[in-house]
Amino acid sequence: MLSLVIPVFNEKDNIDELIQRVEKSLKDYSYEIIFVDDSNDETTAIISQFACGDQRIKLIHRKNKTGLASAVICGFENAQGDILAVMDGDLQHPPEILPKMMKEIEQGADLVVPSRFIPGGSDGGLNHFRKLVSATARYIGKILIKSLRRASDHTGGMFMLRKEVIQGKQLNPVGWKILMEIMVMGSYQNLVEIPYVFSTRNLGQSKLNLKVQLQYVWHIIGLLKRSESDRRFYVFCLVGGSGVLIDMLIFAILGYRFPGMSVNAKAVVSAFIAMVSNYTLNNLFTWKEIRGIKFNYKAFLVNLRRFSKYLMVSSFGILIKSIILFLLYYFLHINKYWGNFAGIVCASFSNYFLSKLWVWREEKASFPIYKRVGEKNSSGVSAKK
Template sequence: MLSLVIPVFNEKDNIGELIRRVEESLQDYSYEIIFVDDSDDDTPAIISQFARKDQRIKLIHRENKTGLSSAVICGFEYAEGDILAVMDGDLQHPPEMLSKMMKEIGQGADLVVPSRFIPGGSDGGLNWFRKLVSATARYIGKILIKSLRRASDHTGGMFMLRREVIKGKQLNPVGWKILMEILVMGNYQTLVEIPYAFSSRNLGQSKLNLKVQLQYLWHIFTLLKRSESDRRFYVFCLVGGSGVIVDMLIFALLSYRFAGMSVNARAVISALIAMASNYTLNNLFTWKEIAAVKFDYKVFLINVRRFSRYLIVSSFGIFIKSITLFLLYYFLHIDKYWGNFAGIVCASFSNYFLSKFWVWKEGRALLTVYKRISEKNHPDISAKK
């Protein structure tokens, strides 16, 4: 069964047509409509009138008005269906899309997202300001969070999913778009986008304001902290930046205290110290789950092997940086400082992915070793398990 969750706020003029169009679209399916209402007008009274005539229509009226995302989560908790869907109550999301989304779910999709930005879609219902705000929000999300790049329209607000996608997941009801939360935190394999035309608003007033926009930015920030892969990348970049500072400071110190030492020798020493600093900080913060592992000679051997790999990766990063600078400066005649910056960016991506899939892959081995050591030293604990 499908549970359709519709958050509403002062949409009394749209309720009748909305219900009629949903019924037409879903006439071949078993469904329920759950209105989560924060209104201070006659909207709940109108919904109640329809609910008395049709037991598939249900109303949750809230007095605290805690936002759209929390309304969706409230509806999910109340829903009885194994398939969940969300759409706005202002008719800008065409209810006719529901049957198309159900067909995609029936063909094996875990998550279906109607999109305005694939062939056949249109955002014509927005004025130029809303288009600008929407585009800015989308690209901020896509640039900062990898999972949001899987969907071309993660701010659209209309979607359908199997309940298993969010089973056991802690969804954080922040602000504007709960779909972003599901894209980042959900457990899904198959995401399908289908085109749709965003409709112009006929009645009522838009809910977009500065507060909603600030909530969106805060939501992006909270997702960055909770998404391990994204958090690791940005922490890795910060650690890399600290390594540049360490390298420059050590190089300056050696130049001041050991003026007779060759420039190349100073550069090698400062680079090695910076590598050691980066390795330690990455252990403590980037891959922080490894930092808690108890020291043991087996753990020591794994660390030695991992540090050796880190030196190889760092050396390869230096090579990537040098090649990039050489090509940009000598062949394309780009300013050497911009060429150097481009080299650092390329090296950062190279270092991150090689570190993730080769260097710190040993983290799982560390955790396994630590678990075995703990069970060996404390057999009573493993027995209790």
């Protein structure tokens, strides 16, 4: 059965048409419509009238609560179906694509995301300002979080999924785009996008404001903290930056305390100390969940072997940086500082992926990466309140 969750806030003029179009679209399916209503106008009474005449329509009225994401979580908690879907209550999401989404689920999709930005789709329902805001939000998310790159439109707000995608997962209802939360924290393999045309709002008022936009940014930051793969990369870059500073500081100190020491010798010593610092910090913070905390002979051997691997990876990174700089500077005649910067970027990616796949790989299975927080509710969704 499909459980369609529709968060609403003061949408009294749209409820009648919305229900009629949903019923027509889903006439061949078993379904329930769950309205999670935060309204302070006649919307609640209108939905209540429909619910009295049709047991497939459910009303959850929340007093003194607002927030689209928390409303969706509330709907999931009360859903009876094994397939969940979400759409807005302002008719900008066309109910007519629900059967297409169901067919994709029936054919093996775990998560179906309608997109305005693939052939056949359109965001024509947005004015130029909202198009700019939407595009900015999308690209900020895609740049910072790897999982969001799997879909072209993670801010659309309409989607469908199998319930097991979020079974036992901690979903933090912050902001306005719960789909981002699911794409980052959910368990799914097959994500399918289908095109849709975003409609113009004819009745009611848009809920987009500065507060909502700031919540989106805060949500991105929160996901970065909770997404291990994304968090690791940025922490790794910060550790690498600290290594550069340590290298330069040690090099300067050696030059001051040991003026007779050769430049190459000082460079080797400062680089080695920086590598030791980087390894220690990566062990403590970047891969903190697999570092091991016991101080014994076995742990010493593990860290010695891992440190040896890290030195090889770092040396390979230095080689990559040198090759990039040489090619850009001598063959393409690019400024040496820009060439050096390009080399550092390439070396950073190389160091990160080799560290992830080789240096810190061996004990990964022995240490849990995620900790489950909160008790499961009836739907299997754990929500942080």
